[in-house]
Amino acid sequence: MRYRTIRKQLLTTILISALTMCAIPVNSAMTGEADTLYQEACTAEHQQDLKGAIEKLEKAIEVSGGDSMLYTKLAGIYTEIDEFDKALDAYNKVLKLKPDDSFVYISIGSIYENQGKYKEALVAYSKALDIFPEYKYNYFNIANVQYQLRNYKEAIKNYNMFLDTYPQHIESRENLAASYTATKDYTNASAQYKIIYEKNPDNFKNFAEYGIALLNTNESEKAVEMLERAIEKDAENYSAHLALAQAYQDLGKNDLSYEQYQVVLKNVPNLNTVRLDYADLLATMNKNTEAIEQYNMYIKAYPNDINGYKSIAAIYKELGNYDKAIENYSIAITKDGNDINLKKDIANCYHNKKDYANALKYYDEILTAQPDDYDVKVNKAIALHALKKYDDAITLYQNLLSTKSDKTLQNNLNDALVSRGHEFVASENYGKAIEDFKSAIKGGYTDGYVYYGLARAYRATGNNTKASENYEKAISIDPDKTVYSAEYSDFISSLYKPKVNVQSTQGDSKDLPAINLTLDNVEENAVNEVKTQTNVKSTSVTMKQNEDFILEGDKNYKSNNYDAAVKNYQDALQLVPNDAVTLLKIGNIYKIKEDNTKAVNYYQKSIIVNPDYTDGWFNLGLAYANENNLIESQKSFEKVIALDPDYNFGYAYYALGMALEHQGKKPEAIKNYKLFIKHNNDKEMVNTVQTKIKQLQ
Structure with missing residues (x-):
């Protein structure tokens, strides 16, 4: 004012x-x-x-x-x-x-x-x-x-x-309204301006002041009317422009609000107090880069105002830049260590970046102040689960489910029970393993991995009937899990040997499945399901190591450190040997290094592991083409088309056409080029292929 x-x-x-x-x-x-x-x-x-x-x-x-x-x-x-x-x-x-x-x-x-x-x-x-x-x-x-x-x-x-x-003295009433405004008593200020306006609307001159009072009493529509009149009378009244920007913002008229903020900051560039509201508007309009710039300018001008840090952290959080979000939330917490919502926000960021240990620290602080916060308890249970603290996670899941039924929480509990059950198998505590597996089944767990765990536990205790029964259940549920059928075969063979070998044919008995934990959205009161994600059920520890090797390999690949990438991928394959995608990645590196023989070798391995792997077949075809092995190249591309006629926007047809053309099989080549045009929308490429067809005809 x-x-x-x-x-x-x-x-x-x-x-x-x-x-x-x-x-x-x-x-x-x-x-x-x-x-x-x-x-x-x-x-x-x-x-x-x-x-x-x-x-x-x-x-x-x-x-x-x-x-x-x-x-x-x-x-x-x-x-x-x-x-x-x-x-x-x-x-x-x-x-x-x-x-x-x-x-x-x-x-x-x-x-x-x-x-x-x-x-x-x-x-x-x-x-x-x-x-x-x-x-x-x-x-x-x-x-x-x-x-x-x-x-x-x-x-x-x-x-x-x-x-x-x-009572008719206008100047004193104007001064009274100004006094109310100075004390932020906008209701009484608005009432005084209303009296003045209604008595003599033609000579009313306090449009800006009246509009500001109305804005602060949440009468934004009326405020807009008065502020627009104020600007009509004085286009350089930047207080009126600013108030109008805020009124439009309150009404959700963001484009109009944006225009007014632009006017204000163009003419009063040092008015840093406005930058927080302006940045909020930009964030609402998804102009996140501009919003971050404005928040930073506000923070520079007012480094002790917690609101700047909270607001910019919220933007970074929304953008998935959890490190920057945590950085700003941490500064905000130093200014108000008792703000529970701040602690929830920073815990959420740690959880989303899978730093469960730090997330857990904040969950405990929150629960000390608010011990009955259901959503925070859910997130704590998930964090404990992710840290493989199965005992604590299971206890908390069970406590939460005793409060109210929740399908996702039940699934998480089941997964934790199965994971702990496999740890018990690995430590030869078969009785407790069987209890956990049965509890998971009772809770609705349907994945074959629980029956695989039961089979191994029963096999170890010599209960061959139940072992056989559960191997068969596991295989019937997940027929693609070759480890189940391989170990079952080994189990049947062992029945005719003097000794029973409890080991898996695909790895030692300590293997457990990896879990992919995702954070529930506290604001929406939802909990994301913990799921198993791997072709072969292995231990969660093994799968985590496998993922780390692959991530490191991807990083080295992007940095052109190909030898290091190959080493990382090979380390990953030691843990999960039947990973077709990782085999393909190694093949791609050898293709880049122009070692076509090794590239072919790894592409072949990828389709042996997964005969329906179209990327493997396609890259194998390209590698054969590089060797001028046109017959095998043709077969590979035909396999891709058989598996997926729409593969890669029809490029399998184009590659097959090239292989046929170089063999002198022009009619067949033309046929496949035409099929490529049918599947592809790239006008430049289509024109090129049409020219090629004309040349062959």
Whole structure:
């Protein structure tokens, strides 16, 4: 709110004016000569000869020995020519003669007020009020100087006292509204502006102030009307532009709001207070880069305001940049360590970046303050699960499910039970393993891996009937899991040997499945299901190592560190040997290194592991083409098309056409080129192939 300057008239009433009239009071003790000089002074004043009037009055005072009327008249003229010190000196001489003259105090107060000496003015006006409380206009004088002294509470009281007597006085009502605004009492400010507007809408001039008051009372539609009028009258009123931007923002008219913020910041670029609201608007409009820039400018200007850090962290969180989100949330927490919502936000970020240990630290802090927070307990259970703290996770899942039923939580519990069951198998605690597997099945777990675990536990305890039964269930549910059938075959063979070998044909008995944990959205009160994601059920530890090797390999591949990438991928294959995608990645590296023999070898391995792997067949075809082995190249591309006629927007047809063309099989080549055109929308490529067809015809 701009600091409002109160307008003030020096002499506000007829009573004060009477002090300077030239008529001599009945009780005046003025001599004849002094009277003549006084009348001459009045004439000179009327003729605007103020210097002559002063000379006449000074002679009259000298002749009469001093008269209050003469000093009052002299003080009035000094005031007219802005000789305020001399005017005050004359008024003080009047007070020596007439110490209870309230209007002299009012005149003194008026001079001090115009000099900006508001404390002295208040003393003078207050003295006048003590002497003559019936003079209600003085409340206006007092309220004005109290406003200037920023004593808004007292100013409001005295403006209201004045308006009780003079309700039509517009200036005092404007000042009262400004006082309410200064105390952020926008409801009363709006009410006062409404009275002024409705009494005389054609001459109303406080559109900006009224609009700002309406904005702060959530009357945004009406605020827009007033603020637009304010800008029509004064296009350079940037307070009105800013308030209009915020009103539009409240109404969801983001494009209009954006335009107003642009006007404000273009003309007042150092107005950093506005950048937080502006950045919020930009974020709402998905202008995230601009929003981050504005938040940073706000933070630089106001480094101690927690809101800047919270807001920019929320943007980074939404963008998935959890490190930057955590950085800013951490600063915010140093400024308010008791903000539970802040702790939830930072915990959420740690959880999303799979830093479950740090997430768990914040979950514990939150639960210390809010022990019944259901959503935080859910997230804590998931974090414990991800950290393979199965005992604690299972206990918490069970406690939560005792509160209310939740399918996703039940699935998470089942997965934790199965994972712990396989750990028990690995540690040869078969009784507890069987209990966990059965509990998971009872809870609705249907994946074949639980029956595989039961089979291994029963096999180890010599219960061959149940072992066989559960191997068969596992295979029937997941027939593609070759480890199940391979181990079952080994189990059947072992029945005809002197000793029973409990080991898996695909790995040792400590293997457990990997879990892919995702964070529930606390705000939406949802919990994401923990799922198993691997072609062959292995231990979660093994799968984590496998994933780490692959991620490191991908990183080295992107950095052109091909030898290091091959080593990483081969390490991954030691853990999960039947991973077709990783075999393909190694083949691709050898193709880049122009070692076509090794490339073919790894592409072949990828399709042996997964005979329906179209990427493997396609790359194998390209590798054969590089060796000019057109027959095998043709077979590979035909296999791709058989598996997926729409593969890669028809490029298998194009590659097959090339192989046929180089064999001299033009009609078949043309046929496949036409099929490529049918599946592909790349106009440039289609034109190229059409030209090729014309050349072959």
